[in-house]
Amino acid sequence: MKKLKQASSYLKEWRRQHRRGLPSILEADAEVNAFVEADITKMTFKALADAIQERFGPDRSTSKQALHRYWTKHKARILSEQDNGD
Numbered sequence: 563m564k565k566l567k568q569a570s571s572y573l574k575e576w577r578r579q580h581r582r583g584l585p586s587i588l589e590a591d592a593e594v595n596a597f598v599e600a601d602i603t604k605m606t607f608k609a610l611a612d613a614i615q616e617r618f619g620p621d622r623s624t625s626k627q628a629l630h631r632y633w634t635k636h637k638a639r640i641l642s643e644q645d646n647g648d
Contacts, residue, residue: 587624588632594622599640602633 588595594614601610607626615623633640 586628586632587622588628591618591622594618594624598629598632602629602640603644607633 584590588598597614597617598610601613605613607629610629611624611626
């Protein structure tokens with residue numbers, strides 16, 4: 563069972579490293595990620611995208627669509643962390 567978990571972990575890491583395309587700015591930039599995680603439940607995606615562009619500039623900005631994809635993927639974790647007071 564332990565070997566199966568190790569193999570599964572290895573495969574997940576391998577897939578992450580070999581994904582096509584560029585990683586999302588939300589996954590690649592820790593500072594932008596922290597800003598988004600702090601405010602994603604307090605602002606609309608459009609307002610958050612505008613705030614990111616204003617604070618970090620156009621090179622580190624993201625779209626409201628990318629924010630929505632991020633929210634869809636991480637919603638359960640973010641809400642759980644907020645409920646636990648983290």
